[in-house]
Every structure is written in structure tokens, then in C-alpha cells.
Amino acid sequence: MTAPGTPQEYLDWSENGVPASALWRSANKAPAPKRVVPVDDSITADVAYRLASQGVALLWTGDFRNARQILTALEHRTKPRPDKTERTTAELFYRYRQNRSHRARILGLLLVPLEIGNVIGLRRAPDVRAATVDAYGSIAEASVVSLHEVLGTIGAHQWRTKGxxxxxxxxxxxxxxxxxxxxxxxxxxxxxxxxxxxxxxxxxxxxxxxxxxxxxxxxxxxxxxxxxxxxxxxxxxxxxxxxxxxxxxxxxxxxxxxxxxxxxxxxxxxxxxxxxxxxxxxxxxxxxxxxxxxxxxxxxxxxxxxxxxxxxxxxxxxxxxxxxxxxxxxxxxxxxxxxxxxxxxxxxxxxxxxxxxxxxxxxxxxxxxxxxxxxxxxxxxxxxxx
CATH class of the missing domain: 3.40.50.150 (Vaccinia Virus protein VP39)
Structure with a gap:
């Protein structure tokens, strides 16, 4: 949900040579990515990880369930590798924070469209209206959001419903x-x-x-x-x-x-x-x-x-x-x-x-x-x- 007085940011990209734009939304106040490229089901996890590592945001245009699979693959690639080096507690905490920051940055760059009425405009997308209203308010303008954040809103909404x-x-x-x-x-x-x-x-x-x-x-x-x-x-x-x-x-x-x-x-x-x-x-x-x-x-x-x-x-x-x-x-x-x-x-x-x-x-x-x-x-x- 955008706080009153918060400047709105728009993402711009080109799809099949046609310029496109949408409002950037982040309930967690994440900054808008600088570069966006549309991707679909044909992208591999390795390519997705390489692009995200370069700071390129991936706007998903394919099947929603395939987007989740790519996100899972990105999560796997951001897990810390086994480290047998003997480290101090302070060093362990510093590495933990580094990994958390890297993981959040990578996972936050897989994006999905959130359309008017709080609908994800992708094939086989779930109904996220109730969950995303909690996080973003009612969507009255075509927007783009992080898939990882959207999944977080679903989990939070389940907790809110269950208590x-x-x-x-x-x-x-x-x-x-x-x-x-x-x-x-x-x-x-x-x-x-x-x-x-x-x-x-x-x-x-x-x-x-x-x-x-x-x-x-x-x-x-x-x-x-x-x-x-x-x-x-x-x-x-x-x-x-x-x-x-x-x-x-x-x-x-x-x-x-x-x-x-x-x-x-x-x-x-x-x-x-x-x-x-x-x-x-x-x-x-x-x-x-x-x-x-x-x-x-x-x-x-x-x-x-x-x-x-x-x-x-x-x-x-x-x-x-x-x-x-x-x-x-x-x-x-x-x-x-x-x-x-x-x-x-x-x-x-x-x-x-x-x-x-x-x-x-x-x-x-x-x-x-x-x-x-x-x-x-x-x-x-x-x-x-x-």
C-alpha cells in the first residue's frame, strides 16, 4: 500500500518492440528495479539467475506455476554453500546477513503483473485478491509486483485468517x-x-x-x-x-x-x-x-x-x-x-x-x-x- 505523499514509480520495458509501462508496487518498500525484461516459460533457471545477479528484473509473462518453479530454483541457488571454515560468531552473523541480503535481492527480481481488481494476469494464477488487498490496497491501475512478495502476502493472509x-x-x-x-x-x-x-x-x-x-x-x-x-x-x-x-x-x-x-x-x-x-x-x-x-x-x-x-x-x-x-x-x-x-x-x-x-x-x-x-x-x- 503506497503511503500518502510517497512518489509513485513506474517500470518501463519493451515487449516485441512495443514500449510498455506499469506502476511499481512494494508492500515491503523495496526500491524499483532499474531494468526490466519480459520472460516466459522458455527461460531456464540458470539464465534467470544470471540475469537477476546482474540486477535485471524478470517480468513473467508465461504460466504462473512455471514462475513459481523458477522462483524455487532461484531460492535453491541462493542457499549458502557448506562452509567448513572455523569462524567467530560475529563472522557467522555477518555471512548470514550477507546471504539474506543477496537472497532477498535475487528473489525480489522475479516480477508478475497485478492488474486492476487485484488479479494476477497469468495463466493458472491463483485468486490473490484478498491477500493483496491486505498488502497493497485495491489495485486501480495496472501494476507490477515481486512474485516472492506476493507469495508472502498469501502466507500472511492465511495467518490473519487463521489467527x-x-x-x-x-x-x-x-x-x-x-x-x-x-x-x-x-x-x-x-x-x-x-x-x-x-x-x-x-x-x-x-x-x-x-x-x-x-x-x-x-x-x-x-x-x-x-x-x-x-x-x-x-x-x-x-x-x-x-x-x-x-x-x-x-x-x-x-x-x-x-x-x-x-x-x-x-x-x-x-x-x-x-x-x-x-x-x-x-x-x-x-x-x-x-x-x-x-x-x-x-x-x-x-x-x-x-x-x-x-x-x-x-x-x-x-x-x-x-x-x-x-x-x-x-x-x-x-x-x-x-x-x-x-x-x-x-x-x-x-x-x-x-x-x-x-x-x-x-x-x-x-x-x-x-x-x-x-x-x-x-x-x-x-x-x-x-
Whole structure:
């Protein structure tokens, strides 16, 4: 879906000597390719990979199922080769990120037409209307999109239709496309079980689907203000509150970081890896320069009631791969005028922690998510700290 004010980009190509053009769309904010050539069922996977490696986008004009086969072949060719070299954890992470970037670039260059009415104009194409409306809105102009991204919209729509069970809520939520799905239960469970002294007002900063705001409301917080700077997330969180019957207790605002006023409890689960995001969904995990983490900590005291608490929920993945040290984190907390009351830890239970084929398996298996209970320096006595 193109954000208001976003310049529209068009792709131009020639087909049988006839110039053609269509609007470029990317729900993940991928840049428009510079060169496009039409291809059909006669192209081989090797030729497709060679062209994509040169930055040439391939606009598919043949059978949809054959396009999927080519995409699968491209995926196979972008898999990392076995590497028996002994490497540091930091080197493994760097290679992992390199491969992810290369893979995303190659797979994003196989394109399909998305016509008026959200229809893929190819033989044997599936009905993608519902899924693509979620991602792009209603298509009123002939467009071109990445096949890999379209398949992602189909998967996301299936999750949205099916729902994601959240044990802490004893309910399912139905995230919008482009919003980070709460399939990792560790951080939700920490917020659901941390000691809570019946605060009247809580802020949930960077709410995403709104799951943490909903948990706080169901735990008895009288008023919760949830914020996010992504319109998709705000829409998703508002729908979550409506579905759970929490509209009278949770207000969702479109803003960067803090709402107006102060709260007794301020919660934030920021992206946990200080590195560049390569897609819209990556932004829920990758935070260049720890912008959100540092911005949250630097401003939180100005929005915290006296004797209030801050809950910072953060994975130590960045520490395990050498992108941030524990001392770095403690220094940022201290510079913000905050002190640690306690830390509640949860071991990784998500599926990737059990995937031994993952080059970063050792890191993921040892990952710990912590809920840091923080207070202002002046509140140390109130929490029994010396």
C-alpha cells in the first residue's frame, strides 16, 4: 500500500518492440528495479539467475506455476554453500546477513503483473485478491509486483485468517500484513508474569499488534496508551483491542515513541539487533544504531510518574553476536538516569532455537530474553535499593 505523499514509480520495458509501462508496487518498500525484461516459460533457471545477479528484473509473462518453479530454483541457488571454515560468531552473523541480503535481492527480481481488481494476469494464477488487498490496497491501475512478495502476502493472509493463539490472553489475534507476528512467546509471557503493582496508567511503546497492551489491560491496568509509528501496526492493534473487547481500556495512537502525559508503567519491546533492516518486517527485529532503544531510554523519564517503573523487554542476541555488550546496555540505561530493579529472564523456546541446520543455531539456542525492571535514580529508595 503506497503511503500518502510517497512518489509513485513506474517500470518501463519493451515487449516485441512495443514500449510498455506499469506502476511499481512494494508492500515491503523495496526500491524499483532499474531494468526490466519480459520472460516466459522458455527461460531456464540458470539464465534467470544470471540475469537477476546482474540486477535485471524478470517480468513473467508465461504460466504462473512455471514462475513459481523458477522462483524455487532461484531460492535453491541462493542457499549458502557448506562452509567448513572455523569462524567467530560475529563472522557467522555477518555471512548470514550477507546471504539474506543477496537472497532477498535475487528473489525480489522475479516480477508478475497485478492488474486492476487485484488479479494476477497469468495463466493458472491463483485468486490473490484478498491477500493483496491486505498488502497493497485495491489495485486501480495496472501494476507490477515481486512474485516472492506476493507469495508472502498469501502466507500472511492465511495467518490473519487463521489467527495466532496467545496463551497469555487465552485468545487468538489476527495481525495485519506487515506487522510483526507474536509467534515468539517469551516476551509476551514475561510481561504477563512480571510483578505488577496495579498501575492506573501504562504506556506500550512500539505496540505492533497490540499484544502487550492487551496483556497489561487484562492484568488490571485501568488505562493503556499504545503507540506505533507504522500505520499498519496501529490499524492492527486497534483491531486487536476491538476483537478482545478492550476498546474502553486501551487507546492506540499513531506516533513515534511517547504519547502526551505520564504513566505509572512504561513498557517497550524494541527491535533487538542494532543493524540495518532489509524489509518492512525486518524493522521489527533490526534497529540501525539502536535508534529506538536509545530514543526510548533517553526520553522515558520525562513520561514516567514518580515511583513509576519502566519495563524494557530485550533479547541478548545482539550481545551473543558481538553487536552490543552488556556493559553498553547498562551504560545507556545509566545515562538515561535509570537504575535496574530486577531482571526476569526467559530462555528461547521458538522453533529456530531448535533448528540445528541454522548456521546461527548455537546463538539462538543460548538466546535469553529479559524483562528489565527499571526506575529513575531518585526512586531507588522506594524500591528498597541502597
Amino acid at each position: 495466532i493463539p496467545v496463551t497469555a490472553l487465552n485468545a487468538s489475534i489476527y495481525p495485519h500484513y506487515g506487522t510483526f507476528f507474536p509467534v515468539r512467546s517469551e516476551y509476551v509471557d514475561l510481561v504477563a508474569t512480571a510483578p505488577l503493582a496495579a498501575p492506573q496508567v501504562a504506556f506500550d511503546i512500539g505496540t505492533g499488534t497490540g499484544v502487550l497492551a492487551a496483556v497489561l489491560a487484562t492484568r488490571g491496568v485501568q488505562r493503556v496508551v499504545a503507540t506505533d509509528f507504522e500505520p499498519r501496526a496501529v490499524a492492527s492493534a486497534r483491531e486487536t483491542m476491538s476483537q478482545l473487547g478492550l476498546n474502553d481500556r486501551v487507546e492506540v495512537q499513531l506516533t513515534d515513541l511517547f504519547p502526551e502525559g505520564r504513566a505509572d508503567l512504561i513498557v517497550c519491546n524494541p527491535p533487538w539487533i542494532p543493524a540495518t533492516a532489509h524489509s518492512l518486517l525486518d524493522a521489527a527485529v533490526y534497529d540501525p544504531g539502536s535508534r529506538m532503544l536509545k530514543g526510548f531510554l533517553a526520553g522515558v523519564i520525562d513520561h514516567l510518574e514518580p515511583n513509576g517503573e519502566v519495563w524494557l523487554v530485550l533479547s541478548d542476541f545482539a550481545e551473543l553476536v558481538g553487536l552490543r555488550s552488556r556493559d553498553d546496555l547498562m551504560s545507556v540505561i545509566d545515562s538515561a538516569g535509570l537504575r535496574v530493579i530486577a531482571a526476569l529472564d526467559a530462555l528461547a523456546v521458538h522453533s529456530r532455537a531448535r533448528d540445528t541446520s541454522d548456521a546461527l543455531h548455537a546463538v539462538r539456542a543460548n538466546e535469553v530474553t529479559s524483562l528489565w525492571r527499571l526506575c529513575a535514580n531518585s526512586d531507588r529508595a522506594a524500591h528498597g535499593l541502597n
